[in-house]
Amino acid sequence: GDSVTQMEGPVTLSEEAFLTINCTYTATGYPSLFWYVQYPGEGLQLLLKATKADDKGSNKGFEATYRKETTSFHLEKGSVQVSDSAVYFCALSDLKTGNQFYFGTGTSLTVIP
Amino acid sequence: DAGVTQSPTHLIKTRGQQVTLRCSPKSGHDTVSWYQQALGQGPQFIFQYYEEEERQRGNFPDRFSGHQFPNYSSELNVNALLLGDSALYLCASSLAQVRATEAFFGQGTRLTVV
Numbered sequence: 001g002d003s004v005t006q007m008e009g010p011v012t013l014s015e016e017a018f019l020t021i022n023c024t025y026t027a028t029g030y031p032s033l034f035w036y037v038q039y040p041g042e043g044l045q046l047l048l049k050a051t052k053a054d055d056k057g058s059n060k061g062f063e064a065t066y067r068k069e070t071t072s073f074h075l076e077k078g079s080v081q082v083s084d085s086a087v088y089f090c091a092l093s094d095l096k097t098g099n100q101f102y103f104g105t106g107t108s109l110t111v112i113p
Numbered sequence: 114d115a116g117v118t119q120s121p122t123h124l125i126k127t128r129g130q131q132v133t134l135r136c137s138p139k140s141g142h143d144t145v146s147w148y149q150q151a152l153g154q155g156p157q158f159i160f161q162y163y164e165e166e167e168r169q170r171g172n173f174p175d176r177f178s179g180h181q182f183p184n185y186s187s188e189l190n191v192n193a194l195l196l197g198d199s200a201l202y203l204c205a206s207s208l209a210q211v212r213a214t215e216a217f218f219g220q221g222t223r224l225t226v227v
Contacts, residue, residue, distance in 0.1 A: 006155075032213035043117070043203055043218035044156070051213040089155050095212045098169040100146060101205070103155030 002027045002097065006090045006104025013080055013111050021075040021107045023064075023090035031092040033057075033066050033073040038087045038106070047075075047088070080111045115140075117219035119204050125225045126194050132224060134189040138206030139217045144168075145187040146216065147179060150201040162187050163209045191224075199226045 007022040025033065032051045036044040048057030053068035062077045073090060090104040118137045126132050138145050144163045148156035158171035162181035176192045185206075191198055201223050205216040 004155075034215075036218075041220075043220040044205075045218070046215050049213065049215065091155075093213070093216075095210070098161055098163075099144070099207060099209075099211075099214055099216075100158045100161055100169050100171070101148075101156070101216055102158070103148075105155045106153075 002029075002031065002092060002094065002102045004090050004092055004102050004104040007107055009087075009106070010108040010110060013109070015082055015111055015113050016079045017111075019075070019077040019080045019084075019109070021088055021090075021109070023073045023075065023104060025071050025073065025090075025092050025102075027071075027092060027094060029094045029096045031094040033064070034091045034093070034101070035062070035064055035073070035075050036089045036091055036103075038089065040086075044089065080109070082111045082113055085109055085111050117204055117206050117217050119202075119219035119222050121222060122220065123223045123225075125227060128194055128196060128226055130194050131190065131192045132194060134191075134202055134204075134222045134224070135186065136189070136204030136206075136219060137186045138204075142206035142208055142217070143185055144207045144209045145181060145185065146205045146207070147187070147189045148203040148205065149173070150203055150221070152200070156203055159189070194226045196226050199224060 035047040048059040050057040050066035146161040147159040150156040161169040201221040
């Protein structure tokens with residue numbers, strides 16, 4: 001079945017450091033890929049998405065590219081801020097399975113000043 | 114637009130009891146999905162409702178049941194609560210039959226079973 005494997009955390013970075021969170025997926029169909037972010041005490045918010053191979057999703061300085069050949073969707077940001085501290089979830093969905101989301105286990109990011 | 118709203122925000126129940134959680138989807142959305150998020154884990158899909166019927170179901174026992182009303186709002190019911198049911202329960206709304214549709218999540222209901 002479909003699944004997502006996400007880089008284990010927690011990750012602690014200094015402000016302005018470069019961020020990479022690895023994500024790989026397994027899917028029988030042709031899924032869409034997402035990154036969601038969860039701030040403390042809140043629900044999940046969509047950060048970015050990509051719907052086909054080689055698509056790049058981007059938002060708020062974060063980027064991720066849909067790599068079909070390596071089944072990956074790694075999240076990157078060139079310069080993190082304290083306000084980026086949160087838990088990040090990689091996810092996939094496929095219309096064939098009714099658009100249910102399969103999430104990774106989440107990566108906790110703490111950015112220190 | 115109020116987005117996805119869930120109630121209650123917190124709940125404490127005793128083992129063996131039953132609980133009902135409620136969700137109102139984002140305006141214009143017709144599909145509601147429920148997820149269970151254990152501490153330190155990613156959300157796990159419970160089931161999805163569209164046109165007042167359960168359309169998809171994850172690997173959860175029959176103790177978990179749901180309902181969708183004509184106004185698209187939904188309820189999640191859990192019977193015979195176990196300590197392991199303690200988790201954050203998230204409701205997500207979306208549009209049916211639209212590829213790559215974004216799911217909008219509520220803030221969740223934190224259920225504690227004692």
